[in-house]
Amino acid sequence: MDLLNMIKNAGVIGAGGAGFPTHAKLTSKAEYILLNGAECEPLLRVDQQLMAMFADEIIKGLEAAGRYIEAGKAIMGIKGKHKEVIAHMRERISALGLADFMEVKELRDMYPAGDEQVLVHELTQRIVPEASIPLKVGCVVINAETALNIFNAMAGKPVTETYITVAGDIPRRMTLKVPVGVPIRDVIKQSGVENLDDYAVIDGGPMMGPLKTGVDGHVTKKSKGYVVLKKDHFLIRKKSVNLNQARVINRTACEQCRMCTDLCPRYLLGHSIQPHKMMRALSYNIQDIHELQIAQLCCECNACELFSCPANLHPKSANIYFKKKLDEQGIRYQPAQKEYQTRSAREYRLIPSKRLIARIGLSSFDQPAPMTQVEFRPETIEISLRQHIGAPAIPVVNVGEHVQKEQLIGKIPENSLGAAVHASLAGTVAEIKENSIVIRVGSYV
Ligand code: SF4
Ligand code: SF4
Known part of the structure; x- marks a missing residue:
């Protein structure tokens, strides 16, 4: 059986994001295969520990995927602060005789280092065109856990477990291997919080993860983390604002300072996205929807809403508002640019992770979440x-x-x-x- 069918049979999907089926991602040839080991969401500790524990497996999974798509080079992107993981990976790549094919590049500790398009640029200096995918510039990106799942698929083992960090304002922070389908409540119980009445849970990382309405639901292959915080925490209050409320707040208070645009990671890559214009369109009730198509270039990283805006407004929500309107009318953004260049100020405008963590009130919870063995036996x-x-x-x-x-x-x-x-x-x-x-x-x- 060829690799694609092994991956397909094993049900491997992107473990780091939207859950795109991996076999479909590997159908095209590409120059580079990139490993996304950035794990840029604050507090999550899955990939860095998997890379330390399963270095050989991840290397072999990445190699197999890379050879399959006939890539000339495999590059692992890991944050420079994970010095031991990087040294271990380099040693294992060498020991496995793959140094000609694979290398590790150190990523800066900034947000969102793990955004696919930011990662492509950091590792290859190429810029993915607007409204496009990394393949357009010869790159296929897979996450560290996905590479591990590819390795398992080659041994005939399907994806039935996922790794999850439980973090936040809790007594016990940990990372767990959890069978898919286990009640989320059972996972959150491990946090040591007895009574969850005063707490709220973010499903995923604190930046991009949505607020859960309760602790119902079940673990999926994509589950990566649960961040448990008191209900009056800044992040919970901010994420509790719905689109309509955000629209009303945005209309009244935007001072058009442009910080949301000037620090937007996609704008800095040279894309046309400009969230301050969406805020202006809301304030002045601009109806020409065609002018607003740049809203579709937003990757919803939340940097503008949770870090950049000095007035604590909701520019990402303004983008989402117009994205929905465009979708309703079947309008798709058509890129005008042929060549892309990063904005000249990009180097000075990257968002340092430490400052981001402080800004969103998580510094005291930015602690290790060690891999912990727990046997889940739900009814x-x-x-x-x-x-x-x-x-x-x-x-x-x-x-x-x-x-x-x-x-x-x-x-x-x-x-x-x-x-x-x-x-x-x-x-x-x-x-x-x-x-x-x-x-x-x-x-x-
Ligand atoms: S949304 Fe905030 S950052 Fe953006 S222009 Fe308005 S006040 Fe400035
Ligand atoms: S969420 Fe904000 S910062 Fe992130 S891509 Fe969208 S507009 Fe830019």
Whole structure:
């Protein structure tokens, strides 16, 4: 079986972001394969620990993907502050005889170093064109955990577990290996917070992760972290503002200082995005939607909202507001530029992670979250059929059927983009819902 089919059968998806099926990402040839080991979301500690623990596996997964797409070079991007991880990776790359093909480059400790387009530029000096993808400049980017999952797929092991950091204003910060489908509540319990009434949870990193409405729901292959904070914390208050509220606040208070634009990571790469213009359009009720198409260039990194704006406004929300309007009208941004150059001030306007962490009130929680072994044995698990970009998986099991751990339970629909899903624990299929399969956990191993 070729690598693509192994990856497809194992249900590998991008573990670091939107969950794009990895086999689909590897169908085109590219000059570079890049490993995104930046982990730029504050407090999350998954990738840096996986790279330390599974260096050989990640190297081999990256190598296999790189050879498959006929890349001439594989580059790992790891923040320079992770000195031991970098030294270990370099030593293992050499020991495995891959020094001609693979190298580690040190990334600066800034936000968002892990944004795909920022990463491409930092590692190759190329600029991904507006509204495009890294492949356009000869790059394919995969995350560290995805490379590990590719290695596992080559050994016939499907993706049934994910690594999650539990962090924030909690007694026990840790990183855990969690079976997909486990109730999120069981994971958050590990934090040591007895009563969650006064707390709120961010699903993912504190910058880009959305606020959860409760602790319901189940772990997916994409789950990376839960940040637990008191309800009156700055981040929770800020993330509690809905789009309509943000629109009203934005209309009244923007002083048009341009800081949101001048520090925007995509603007600094030379793209046309200018969030202060979206704020102006809101204030003056500008209706010409075609003028506002640059809103579609926003990657929603939240830097403008949580760091740049001195008035604590919501420029990202202004972008989202216009993005939605454009979508409703079926309008897509058409890039006018052919050549791109970074803004001349970029080097002075990068956002240092430490300052960002202080700005969003997380300095005292910026602590290690060591890998900790916990055995999860919930009564039931619920495995989503929609953990990825593309069509939902189609169930291939029936209610009452016993399933083994790692057994296929959902397949990719014919001729569709999608990802297979597997049972993460053995048990009996208790229910098949529209978008998930519930398994009563048992001992049918
Ligand atoms: S949204 Fe904030 S940063 Fe942007 S122009 Fe207005 S006041 Fe300045
Ligand atoms: S969220 Fe703000 S800073 Fe980030 S890309 Fe969008 S406009 Fe730029």
